[in-house]
Amino acid sequence: MNSPVTYLDHAATTPMIPEALAAMTEHLRTLGNPSSLHTSGREARRVVEEARETIAQALGSRPSDVVFTAGGTESDNLALKGMYWSRRAGDPGRRRILASAIEHHAVLDPLHWLTTEAGAEVEYVPVDGLGRLQVDALRDGIERDPESVALVSVMWANNEVGTVQPLAEVVRLAQAHGIPVHTDAVQAVGQLPVDFAASGVDALTVSAHKLGGPAGVGALVVRRELALTPVLHGGGQERDVRSGTLNTPAIAGMAAAVELAVKRQPEFAAETAALRDSLVARVREVVPDAVLNGDPGPGIEHRLPGNAHLTFPGCDGDLLLMLLDAQRIECSTGSACSAGVPEVSHVLLAMGISESHVRGSLRFSLGHGSSKGDVDRLVEAIGPAVERARAAGVADRRGRAARGAVRDDEGGS
Amino acid sequence: MRVLAAMSGGVDSAVAAARAVDAGHDVTGVHLALSKNAQSYRSGARGCCTLEDSRDARRAADVIGIPFYVWDMAERFHADVVEDFLAEYASGRTPNPCVRCNERIKFEAVLDRALALGFDAVATGHYARLRRGDDGVVEMHRSADPGKDQSYVLGVLTQDQLAHSMFPLGDSRKDAVRAEAESRGLAVAGKPDSHDICFIANGDTAGFLRDRLGEAGGPIVDQAGSVVGEHEGAFGFTVGQRKGLRLGTPSPDGRPRYVLDIEPVSRTVTVGPREALSVRRMEGVQPRWCGPAPRGVLDCTVQIRAHGEEMPASVFVADDGAGTEGRVVVELRDPALGVAPGQAVVMYDGTRVVGSATIETTGP
Structure with missing residues (x-):
């Protein structure tokens, strides 16, 4: 060996970049729950909020759009289940979800679960021989009955074959009918230019360990105007949408990694x-x-x-x-x-x-x-x-x- | 040598792999995934293909310090072992799937692949001894532990297969292997032995056969052809079986009756007294020889079931020496009871395995 x-x-997964390692280890040494009201708590909260601002800046979102999670899988689950439940609560007829046939299992499996456990009807939009979403098929799927579509989920770029998806067209088709779009951008951030606001998507999954940060931390960047039903219930730490004590050191490491990955x-x-x-x-x-x-x-x-x-x-x-x-x-x-x-x-x-x-x-x-x-x-x-x-x-x-x-x-x- | 260690997740194959490392070989561990759905075969009970076994094998490889992979052999295992098992029962025979698995999976599909990939040998945790003679011929002998000896289920291996096999446990007793596993820090040291058939989850062979071959009742007749009962499916019966016949008509002399014959087409099961089970002559097909095929008459001992006794016999090799084609006729010195067609007859010269054949017909 x-x-x-x-x-x-x-x-x-990627090796951690030195800057992320340094930021994370520094905060592993410090005490404080970001939800505590005392000085140590405030100091930890400050680290989290600075990380949030750094990530928002790098990804073209507002800080309040960034919801920290335990990684890509959790972000995908939160986006899909949270949007589906919330949209269906507003209109019980919205049961259809359109997703590409080549999504990661972190998207496919929650969708399968929504089908069997929550009455969702998922339609998998085909791709061409190069692994690119067939936009016409998506258009047909939406326009057949736009009122029944809860959401659309199409990854930014595929994790296996690397094909970049026609997200701008996806967003245009969905927006015409007011349908929210989620994208799993786990492979894209740091590799491609990713700007949340400019992309027009409503929710975007990012994971730290794919871009030089630590495993076990990620974010769902999600427009704060969009109603999301929580998946994890508890202390309500992240906008009442995601509960659990915030992982300050990992979040600090993630911010350092995202900032540099996007800059470089x-x-x-x-x-x-x-x-x-x-x-x-x-x-x-x-x-x-x-x-x-x-x-x-x-x-x-x-x-x-x-x-x-x-x-x-x-x-x-x-x-x-x-x-x-x-x-x-x-x-x-x-x-x-x-x-x-x-x-x-x-x-x-x-x-x-x-x-x-x-x-x-x-x-x-x-x-x-x-x-x-x-x-x-x-x-x-x-x-x-x-x-x-x-x-x-x-x-x-x-x-x-x-x-x-x-x-x-x-x-x- | 570059050695591929087949690791089932049990204590024997783990210690065998560790010993191959100690012997100075470059060892890679491989666990065979034998079920398309890893949980569908045998969950809970001890077998060789659950997710837990795969994890145990992986942890053993970690402790031993060797690379570890899982090979998907489900398709081959299903075609060569499970379907063969079903076809044999459907033909009224009683197959031994462990023999088939050794013949076609571990020492054929796995070995062929390993050799193609640049390995020199496959090591397993079987209890049998290999001795390489000065002439380069490899002999297989019974294990040093008579209670664990597995030479019977390896009797199908040819010289070519033996030449690329390693059985590092052949000289050991099981209790010593467990103690060694313990001292090596292998968590599987206390894991119970596997037994029964690994692909029948609950051990209910008759139910497994019924589900896959269909319910097909038929008559149970005595030797004169008179119907003495009914059965709900002939597949579960084995020649020599006494229990579970549920005969409506008692035998004239009140003595217990045994299954003598299973005729799959008419689904007729013939029963009769114990002495009618007596077999002195067997014909075996598909002989496989561990070394050069013997010619003419072979005075040897034979074993006709796993963990069965060894019986003196003369074997007539009706064969031109080519190896796998042809037939053997086995004449036992003393009659045996309840010999099931489909089982292997393995021939021994002292402790040395000469070869094996599949029992096709039996006679008094």
């Missing part, structure tokens, strides 16, 4: 996209039949600058991951895991990619600190790893064929 780590999984975003995006482009080109030199999934761009209007999502035909992604991990090159299959086994990606299936290609996919995600050396090490390792993973795939298929258990879509490659 002495070899250097080549970390190509920034979409999963233009330069970061340009450098990282160039590095990513060279990663893709050089991997494909070694493995010519590797396929880039998602929007090939060019430019960050199309694709997250740090994202490279590739299919290696004939390989099992999780075996390839294991072979690279043995050389301390760390990446991801991109999709969720259940019990340590990657699930078949709903994102790639929604893009119309065949199941055997889906299984042969890996996501390499670059972030702050990524270097040409990282790409060099990957390029050096990927060829032999693909060869071995293919041999294992051949062995698997031969074994299954001998037992008559080959799936239909695996005849070729």
Whole structure:
């Protein structure tokens, strides 16, 4: 375990930047509940409120729009359940929720829960082959019966394949009918220019650990005029919408990370996209039949600058991951895991990619600190790893064929 | 060597992996996910495929200090073990799914994949001994712990498979393995042994078969063909079974009756007295040899069920030596009772496993 780590999984989590680490550790040492009325409490409250102002400034919102949460998943749950309950309470006919088919599980699973437990009717709007929302389908969905739509939720950019979504068009379509829009911008902040007010969305999810901050803290940036029914009930610390003692050190760390990530975003995006482009080109030199999934761009209007999502035909992604991990090159299959086994990606299936290609996919995600050396090490390792993973795939298929258990879509490659 | 340690989440495979590390190998732990829905097989009871077992295996790998992954083998396991199990019962035979799993999953699907990925061997926590001779041939022998010996369920392994296998526990007794796990700080040290069939959650084999093969009643007849009862499904019966027959007509001599035969097409179950179960001759198919296939007559001992006794026999190998095709005829020196077609007959020369076959027919 002495070899250097080549970390190509920034979409999963990022190393903390020194400024965030310093801000967080400083406040881990200090006493005070931000809700207390005494001096220590006021000092802690001041840290929280300064963090709120910093984040609001960085993301183009008012400070009072920022609701701190325990992370992206909680923010998504609060936005979806809070908006749905509140909209339905105002008008029991508003039961429809329109969301893209490629949302993260932190959106899909609350929506599924709302369907089974709260009478919601969720319509999943399809995407095209590049993973981009089909705006016409969304328009049809809204205009079929706009009065019954509670909300629309479309992510800013997809976490697996990196495709940037046509959010401006989504907002325009929804606003025409007064329908609120939520966006999960967990992957976007720090990678793309994100301005809450300019975007026109009503609620936006952000998470600290995806942009150099600590895990376990995030925010829902939500227009304070929008009524939200709380998910967590208790002391009412955050606008009575979210309860729980505020995590002062983590919030301070998050503010430092958000501020710097947004400030450095233009330069970061340009450098990282160039590095990513060279990663893709050089991997494909070694493995010519590797396929880039998602929007090939060019430019960050199309694709997250740090994202490279590739299919290696004939390989099992999780075996390839294991072979690279043995050389301390760390990446991801991109999709969720259940019990340590990657699930078949709903994102790639929604893009119309065949199941055997889906299984042969890996996501390499670059972030702050990524270097040409990282790409060099990957390029050096990927060829032999693909060869071995293919041999294992051949062995698997031969074994299954001998037992008559080959799936239909695996005849070729 | 680069060794892939199959880790079930139990104490044996954990200690086996640790010993492979101690022996100086480069070890990677892998837990096999055998169910598409990890909770659908065996929850609560001890098996080898629950989420808890996966977590136990992961924690053991952490303590041992090796990389750990989960391999999704659900599709292969279902096709090669579960469906085979059902098909065998549907044909009136009594399969041994652990034998099938070793043959087709652990030492075929997993081993083939491991070799392709650059590993040299697969290590498991089985209780059996491997000895590599000067000629490079690997012999498999019974475990040092007669109570735990698992050579019976490994009797299907060929020389090629054995050459890439490691059984680090073969020389040990189970209690010593538990003590070692404890001293190594492995939390699974006190975990109960797995038993029964891992993919039948509640241990109700008859119910499992009924749910999947359908309820299909039929007659229970005596050896003369007279109907003496009815059953609600022949699948749950095993040759030699005495309990659960619920016969309406008592036997003429009042003695207990046993299942002698199961005929799946007409769903007829034949019962008769204990002595009618007596078997001296068996025909086995799909022989698999641990080393070079023997020719002609083999004087050896045979075992015909897991943890069964060893019986002297002569085995006629009706085979050209090619290995897996052909048949064997087993003549037992003393008759055995209740031999179920579908079970494996494993042949031994002393402690050494010679090979195995699947029992197809039996005769007096």
